[in-house]
Amino acid sequence: MQAIVYHDNKDIRLEEVPEPVPGPGEVKLRITGTSICATDIEEWQFGPLWVQHGSPNALTGKQTPLVIGHEMAGRVAELGEGVENMSVGDRVAINTILTCGTCFWCMRGQQAVCPNMAVAGFMADGGLAEFMVWPADHLVPMPDSISDVEAPLLEPATVAVHGVRRSGVKPGDTVAVIGCGTVGLLTLQAFKAAGVRVIAIDVRELSLELATQLGADEVVNSRDEQAAASRILELTNGIGPDIVIETAGAKETPRMAIEWTRRGGTVLLIGIYSTKPEIDFNSIVGTEKTVIGSVATSPGDLEAAVELVAGGKINVKPLISEVVPLGRAIEDGFNRMLDPNKKVFRIVIQPGL
Ligand SMILES: [Zn+2]
Ligand SMILES: [Zn+2]
Missing domain, CATH: 3.90.180.10 (Medium-chain alcohol dehydrogenases, catalytic domain)
Structure with missing residues (x-):
């Protein structure tokens, strides 16, 4: 063969x-x-x-x-x-x-x-x-x-479902997804399936358009980091998102994820990092943020992804x-x-x- x-x-x-x-x-x-x-x-x-x-x-x-x-x-x-x-x-x-x-x-x-x-x-x-x-x-x-x-996309969809399950998301939460590549757009949809408000963040306008099509409630272009930070605060009544998910795997995006999460909120890292960003760990300690890693899948995640894709909740x-x-x-x-x-x-x- x-x-x-x-x-x-x-x-x-x-x-x-x-x-x-x-x-x-x-x-x-x-x-x-x-x-x-x-x-x-x-x-x-x-x-x-x-x-x-x-x-x-x-x-x-x-x-x-x-x-x-x-x-x-x-x-x-x-x-x-x-x-x-x-x-x-x-x-x-x-x-x-x-x-x-x-x-x-x-x-x-x-x-x-x-x-x-x-x-x-x-x-x-x-x-x-x-x-x-x-x-x-x-x-x-x-x-x-x-x-x-x-059907092959069920695999990255399973990675997204696993991340959403690990995030501990709750009804009424506002979630921000950094990175609107394949895993980011699947994660955004898995969060929508969980019934929460999602802000999609990327530097590419085309990806943000697709994010809107796939159900993002708000999109923010992060090409200008300061402008993006203020916009995210504005969209969350000055509080910040309850959960920020980093899917881009870029050098500075994990730091942004930590900074943009609200005090006491949760940062979920799904990206695979080939560079090492400098992070001020006091920005985690002083604001009691929780940082969670997410990799691979657990039993039941694939079954859930099959349900969500088959039912049209994840496109x-x-x-x-x-x-x-x-x-x-x-x-x-x-x-x-x-x-x-x-x-x-x-x-x-x-x-x-
Ligand atoms: Zn893969
Ligand atoms: Zn084992």
């Missing part, structure tokens, strides 16, 4: 590899679509950071060369031994995260921080291929109201910029994502196009 294989830094290749065979409890999936994420681009250009390289992963036994891609969905093609609760042809969403189930954190229900975690496309063969195998108990049935092109359609065949994934997918001026959210790769 065709697959995009990660070998090393700046070395990904379209290759012919053997089709995977499902072991006991596993399912072979025909991939119906996989979206390329900024993390894939970072691994390609600056990695391997998360991609298992040099020694095998403890849970999966895998290391490079590995099939990349962690935002995918598929159709059941073959059942491994002992799999009974699904049939060939079923459409499924994929919980891409394997955890050990036995460590201190897993035993306490904090699977998102299991130190033995293995993620598809990083520590196991992922979705940029015609087929992959995955444990049957990590697959969630998917209704036909979610199309094959939309992923405007975030799909292009659909490209697997054979052109590097030229028309990865290379395009490199352009700093790209007007692209997600590019979905489909085998058999």
Whole structure:
């Protein structure tokens, strides 16, 4: 089968590899679509950071060369031994995260921080291929109201749902989302689904227009930081948002998130940071702000994302910029994502196009 294989830094290749065979409890999936994420681009250009390289992963036994891609969905093609609760042809969403189930954190229900975690496309063969195998108990049935092109976006939607759940949001809250990229726009919609008022913040007018379309109550352009800070205060009666979520992953945005949150409020960090901002920690201590990190997903988050997307509460359609065949994934997918001026959210790769 065709697959995009990660070998090393700046070395990904379209290759012919053997089709995977499902072991006991596993399912072979025909991939119906996989979206390329900024993390894939970072691994390609600056990695391997998360991609298992040099020694095998403890849970999966895998290391490079590995099939990349962690935002995918598929159709059941073959059942491994002992799999009974699904049939060939079923459409499924994929919980891409394997955890050990036995460590201190897993035993306490904090699977998102299991130190033995293995993620598809990083520590196991992922979705940029015609087929992959995955444990049957990590697959969630998917209704036909979610199309094959939309389904890969369930993965970043799950990251958004996880963040919203971790934020402890309450009815009546005002929330500000910094960064209106894919994860930011999904987070904004997940907060709207929770019934709160959302202020969307970005430096790009186009992204702010899309934020309005997707339900943001207010939008603020932060190109002028001081003007943005005053506008946010004005929109919150001089108090500040109850929760500020940082999804941009830029150098100064975590500091802004901390500064813009109201006294006693909550800062949620979802971005992945490649630079180290200087932060005055007294601005957290002196105002009793709570700073929360959010990564990966917990049991139940994917099921919730499937419900929200299927029910139209989270609209992923405007975030799909292009659909490209697997054979052109590097030229028309990865290379395009490199352009700093790209007007692209997600590019979905489909085998058999
Ligand atoms: Zn991703
Ligand atoms: Zn664990």
